[in-house]
Amino acid sequence: MGNPKGFLKIKRQSSEYRPVCERVKDYGQVFSLRSERESREQSSRCMDCGVPFCHWACPLGNYIPEWNDAVHNQQWEKACALLEASNILPEVTGRVCPALCEHACVLGVNDDPVTIRENELAIVEQAFKEGLIKPQPPKQRTGKKVAVVGSGPAGLSCAVNLNRAGHEVTVFERDQKVGGIMRYGIPDFKLEKKVLDRRISVWEREGIIFKTGVDVGSDYPIAKLTKSFDAICLAGGSRVPRDLKIPGRNLKGLHFAMEYLTQSNRKVAGEKFVASPINAKGKKVVVIGGGDTGSDCVGTANRQGAACVIQVELLAKPPEERPKQQPWPTYPFLLKTTSSHEEGVDRKWAVLTKEFEGKNGQVKCLKCVQVKFADKKTIEIPDSEFCLEADLVFLAMGFVRPEHAGLLDQLKVDYDQRGNVKADNYQTSVNNVFAAGDIRRGQSLVVWAIYEGRQTAQAINRYLEGIKQK
Ligand SMILES: Cc1cc2nc3c(=O)[nH]c(=O)nc-3n(C[C@H](O)[C@H](O)[C@H](O)COP(=O)(O)OP(=O)(O)OC[C@H]3O[C@@H](n4cnc5c(N)ncnc54)[C@H](O)[C@@H]3O)c2cc1C
Numbered sequence: 001m002g003n004p005k006g007f008l009k010i011k012r013q014s015s016e017y018r019p020v021c022e023r024v025k026d027y028g029q030v031f032s033l034r035s036e037r038e039s040r041e042q043s044s045r046c047m048d049c050g051v052p053f054c055h056w057a058c059p060l061g062n063y064i065p066e067w068n069d070a071v072h073n074q075q076w077e078k079a080c081a082l083l084e085a086s087n088i089l090p091e092v093t094g095r096v097c098p099a100l101c102e103h104a105c106v107l108g109v110n111d112d113p114v115t116i117r118e119n120e121l122a123i124v125e126q127a128f129k130e131g132l133i134k135p136q137p138p139k140q141r142t143g144k145k146v147a148v149v150g151s152g153p154a155g156l157s158c159a160v161n162l163n164r165a166g167h168e169v170t171v172f173e174r175d176q177k178v179g180g181i182m183r184y185g186i187p188d189f190k191l192e193k194k195v196l197d198r199r200i201s202v203w204e205r206e207g208i209i210f211k212t213g214v215d216v217g218s219d220y221p222i223a224k225l226t227k228s229f230d231a232i233c234l235a236g237g238s239r240v241p242r243d244l245k246i247p248g249r250n251l252k253g254l255h256f257a258m259e260y261l262t263q264s265n266r267k268v269a270g271e272k273f274v275a276s277p278i279n280a281k282g283k284k285v286v287v288i289g290g291g292d293t294g295s296d297c298v299g300t301a302n303r304q305g306a307a308c309v310i311q312v313e314l315l316a317k318p319p320e321e322r323p324k325q326q327p328w329p330t331y332p333f334l335l336k337t338t339s340s341h342e343e344g345v346d347r348k349w350a351v352l353t354k355e356f357e358g359k360n361g362q363v364k365c366l367k368c369v370q371v372k373f374a375d376k377k378t379i380e381i382p383d384s385e386f387c388l389e390a391d392l393v394f395l396a397m398g399f400v401r402p403e404h405a406g407l408l409d410q411l412k413v414d415y416d417q418r419g420n421v422k423a424d425n426y427q428t429s430v431n432n433v434f435a436a437g438d439i440r441r442g443q444s445l446v447v448w449a450i451y452e453g454r455q456t457a458q459a460i461n462r463y464l465e466g467i468k469q470k
């Protein structure tokens with residue numbers, strides 16, 4: 001514990017954000033990295049708790065009090081080693097994680113929690129700057145081959161852990177570049193893609209083989225996959241979007257959020273795409289869905305020069321303070337105002353969209369009604385109907401399950417009740433086929449995908465060593 005009185009003297013200080021008027025003109029990172037002095041100061045707020053609840057709340061089990069202490073004492077090499085022991089992508093979680101750890105930080109009981117996420121980011125960025133992040137190839141190879149299908153955080157985490165254990169790992173990705181939703185869903189203003197490229201180049205030097213532009217089950221036959229590899233990890237994500245099948249759904253101007261975000265990210269990266277471009281310039285935009293994906297659509301539409309942006313959510317507005325029913329250290333469902341919201345949006349809560357109306361086949365408005373909730377039922381409030389004008393509507397209501405057609409159906413894996421790949425201890429119903437990330441647990445978070453990839457790598461490793469599964 002660097003400074004036993006740090007938490008008494010120093011207030012929480014978050015990173016500076018670029019002014020809204022400046023940042024909406026580009027897709028660069030919205031915040032500035034903290035100075036080394038600020039990071040040392042903020043880390044010294046950590047109380048090195050006897051029972052560190054931050055560690056308990058983090059799916060990865062990060063060594064948080066230990067690296068806070070190392071940062072305060074400028075022991076960057078030690079901090080980096082501690083961080084790398086549990087997290088393969090701290091530069092991503094340090095930017096986009098909702099920081100489950102901070103909601104459980106003991107200091108948060110009667111003060112602002114430690115800036116754990118930003119301390120994590122400070123460590124990894126300092127480590128890259130000082131050349132501390134180096135390839136960690138295995139000392140010897142086992143001769144076993146593993147295929148990882150999907151290069152999102154789950155697939156990458158599995159691949160890195162298995163490669164370091166000495167297995168030869170090939171990652172197949174149907175998109176042009178590696179990264180999954182981190183590359184094609186999350187916009188650059190939250191996560192610049194050079195951050196991914198920098199890390200992927202380290203892993204290439206470790207010996208991981210990346211094959212992009214290959215759709216397994218279509219471009220690459222299943223028979224070849226099962227014959228060529230000793231084990232397979234399915235990490236294809238959960239990509240079937242939740243639809244809104246109401247009158248007018250077939251009008252022009254309605255798009256799933258991922259269609260829009262993927263196009264925008266490709267455009268920012270200078271990639272080519274064949275679909276006709278979706279552009280919000282000068283348009284009235286409505287985003288349906290109040291989560292992260294919806295917020296990313298808001299930020300992208302504002303950068304494209306939308307005339308106005310409205311975001312509607314079916315659920316009631318969450319509280320700004322922890323409600324009694326969600327006490328510390330649990331993760332509370334609070335009102336989240338992102339940097340994209342701060343850039344300009346009208347947020348509406350408890351709104352049910354009942355119909356899309358159009359003119360000449362093009363969407364023109366949404367017919368909505370206010371709702372309330374009682375006895376787990378959604379009740380329309382009488383005489384509360386209203387219309388929202390719209391030229392462009394993005395459906396950002398989450399994802400229901402992975403795509404079954406193609407790879408999964410051909411492999412004949414079992415599904416659970418929700419249609420996700422069923423896996424007991426990460427092993428699917430098919431011998432030597434494992435599953436990690438959103439494809440198994442449903443739509444979740446980057447940090448959970450990294451955790452799942454790590455656990456799946458352990459299960460595959462045990463399988464390859466011939467140790468009986470539990
Ligand atoms: C728009 C958006 C914003 C988000 N923002 C955040 C955030 O800020 N913070 C956060 O923690 N989480 C966020 N999430 C959630 C997070 O990104 C996901 O939970 C996470 O990426 C899941 O990782 P995954 O590896 O399981 O799948 P994915 O990231 O979906 O990756 C799966 C990959 O598999 C590939 N694939 C699928 N089938 C095949 C096949 N047959 N052959 C070859 N390749 C295949 C896909 O092309 C894809 O690249 C966001 C999600 C979305 C949609």
Ligand code: SF4
Nearest residue numbers: 046047049054105106
């Ligand atoms: S709970 Fe907060 S104060 Fe306690 S060890 Fe973790 S980061 Fe430090």
